[in-house]
Amino acid sequence: MNGDWLLLAILFSSLGPGVAIFFLPEHRHGLRTALNLGGAGIKLLLVGVLLLGVRRGEDYAFSLPLLPGIDLVLAADSLSLLFATLSAVLWFVTTVYAIGYLEGSPRRSRFFGFFSLCVSATVGIALSGNLITFLIFYEILTLATWPLVVHRGTPAALRAGRLYLAYTLTAGLVLFVAIVWLTLLAGAEGFTPGGFLDGLGATHGTSLQVLFVMLMLGFGVKAALVPLHSWLPIAMVAPAPVSALLHAVAVVKAGAFGIVRVVNDVYGAELALELGLTGGLLAVAAVTIIYGSVQALRADDLKQRLAFSTVSQVSYIVLGVALAGPLGVIGGLVHLVHQGITKITLFFCAGSFTETLGIHRTSELNGVGRRMPLTMLAFTLGGLGMIGLPPLAGFISKWHLGLGALEANYPIILGVLVLSSLLNAAYFLPPIIRGWLGERREPWPEPMHDHLRRTRLETHWMLLFPALFTAALSLLAGLVAGFGLSPLGWVTFIVEQDYAIPGFGP
């Protein structure tokens, strides 16, 4: 099969339906759903084909000259496949959820149009073969997400939108300048495992250090590193599927993925260590992990608590990469996937609680387990996964991060991990305990009651099944971590290539 064709098809499988949806009249509900699910399904299929191809060792690349010496490059390496697969799977699930969530609400054509645009941009980021291409899709993602954040049009949503744009556009410009500068220094090289700046380390050391800080500022905003994180908890006013997109599928992941790319495939861990860059990143990540957890503990609003938890959890990815050793990188990369499936479960559940029972705060969760046992089960799995209880996905990440910290000789990071896990338990266990054991005397408000008359399920099936599916995934990812196509297996495959250590295994 022709590689160019496949990469472009993956990009257009969401772009095409997205554009079509923009021009669809509001009442064409059936056609819109068909386009949405059709696009998501085709993308899933194509990513699957690509995954098998890359596993077989085939090369896929597509390039289009933009300027002399500068190309738009799409390429599929094992790292891009990790992110592409994650977003393709989660997009499918989120689409189902969003269709159920927004049923009957106005302006769905606009919503789903931008929704598809967002995912196209995310897949573009995943498949980017060089920094320029990455930047292009990264900025498209910024723009395509804004209409989703302000979708409800309330003053709070508009404020969140403004803040989001102010943060991300400024960061985008810093990134833009940095990338142009880097291209002037080193040419428009493609991402190379181990980095491509080796030759410049001796002559342009200071420039490279400044550039690294600029690149981290640029990506750090989306990855919500402290102190650049404030937009994320405020953006939680967006509808639940958008939060899922922001927190698990696209935006923060794009930032974290950018950091991974820069450290591993632009600078290379060796050069980054040599220039003394990883230490600072490690410190920022550690501070972010603790700070996010503390803030999550203080938040009563359920979605806000989840948002701060994202701030904390995404930094695990950065932490792993900053450890700059094979085990740490495995922990960080695998957390890219694990955090995604776990956090999306939690947001799905939080959205279902709000839509079905009008719950916004953790203190209102008393007795919800009796009314919505399956959703509560999913929430429990998600929460325990975040805490890192074996055999759930989160445990696998934390285990490898811990090993990586020892390997890189940073025992203090172990302390950070333990403290953060304790804090995770402190803010996830109370809602879980309230949900199962708490009692509620008055009846639930049931805002969706009219819609639910005909179902025997606890809520709309399109809200329930996505959450159950991703919860099952997070359980599965932990249980079958030893297999080759599990997230851990795939990440090990990536790291083995990058670090080229013979006979190395987890």
Added chain:
Amino acid sequence: MTPPEASLPLLVSLVAGLSLAVAVLATAWPRQAHRIGPLGALAIAATVGWLARRFHQAGAGGGEAVTRVALGGWEAPLGLMLHLDGFAVTLLVLTAIVALAASLYSIGYIHDRVERRQFWPLWLWLWAGLNLLFLSGDAFNLYVTLELVSLAAVALVAFSGTAAAVSGAMRYLLVNILGSLAFLMGVALLFGEHGVLDLAALQAQAGDGASERLAAALMTAGLMLKAALFPLHVWLAPAHGSAPAPVSAILSGLVVTGAFYLVLRLWLGIFAPLATPALGMLVGLLGVAALVWGSVQALRAGRLKSIVAYSTVAQFGYLLVAFPLMLIEPGAWKVVVFFAVAHGLAKAAVFLAAGTLQHAAGHDRLAELDDILRGRGRSVFALGLAGVSLMGLPFTGGFIAKYLLLDAGLSTVLAGSLIGVLWVVAIAGGGLLAAAYILRMVAPAFHPGPQRAGAVVSPWMEWVPLGLALVAALAGLAGAVTLQLLSLTPGAA
């Protein structure tokens, strides 16, 4: 097979002749002008496309693509020469695209019988003037075509007949007369000194004597007035803001670009020996001031079209900021041209979309436009998409232009120029300001509240802005080919 450059002289004459013929035809039969106009527009655009294709083929094939045609067999220094190079081709293509879009839009916009008879001939003369301006090879011809463009533009601003339009047009007329006079005096000085008008001949003799300095000052000041370059921009917003929508698009997308084309052409050629670092820095600082001032005005303006008009002042600031970069990196002039092209496309699309919204609402006061913005998603989308290009974000022509500008700016910083940091900050920061004023126009569409489609709008007015915005976005793919075309310009690095 004949080489592609063999057909170029004929095509050059064809473009010039066809533009004039269509304009004459529409003037002679005003009743049929609304039929002649769109058909003529298609014909001219197709010819320009053909010319550009042939030119590109000739350049890629290594042939002599730059063409000079002597009209009526009279060679320079006496006769009139048409001159075609990569710079001219690029501007011709930009003009053809924007002009075609504006023409199609006007089919829907200009209904009134009387207005139709006035609009089409004027507009076709304006277009012919622009085409001839880009093809002119001597200073006097440039003056004549510039005058033709200016007068047609003034008449177009005034033609809706409202008080605001007439007063805007009067200001515009005064500015243009002043600008033209200054330009003409400069031309006279040059002719007195060297006895030739042909630009190529002048460039060969160019020095930095007193009369050249004076000529440069006069001609540049005159053209800066016409191009609304800061600080000579005050006339722009009232004129561009009060004109009918297709005219605003033409003025902001093409006419000021035409004047800027001349500035650049002169400073790349005959005035090149006069450019000093101090002058470059002064121009650059003016550019930064224009960026900030224009953006602030756009952020404060209360009317949709005023915002867009002030944005033109701001965006032209980038072109001035690029001036000091050109002194260090001579190749940067191509970047400037590409930026002007990307801006022309995007700005015309924004004006057309704003015109549709204004037509639907019956006014363009931003504070009362919410319901229309919500009801006309398609036009708002076009406005937003073209706006993305103005912000310099991907995947648009504006992004590539911004990339090239930053590239040039950072190169000067790396070459050791400290002031370069200011240019880089201005180039990067200008995008944020643009984002802020574009957002002012788009964000109300997301506020909750009633929605209303307003007055009936012809399909042309709905789809043409969207199409042009798409072209502005896809211009991101045209970077390599445009730079290649521009490199086929003799005398410029």
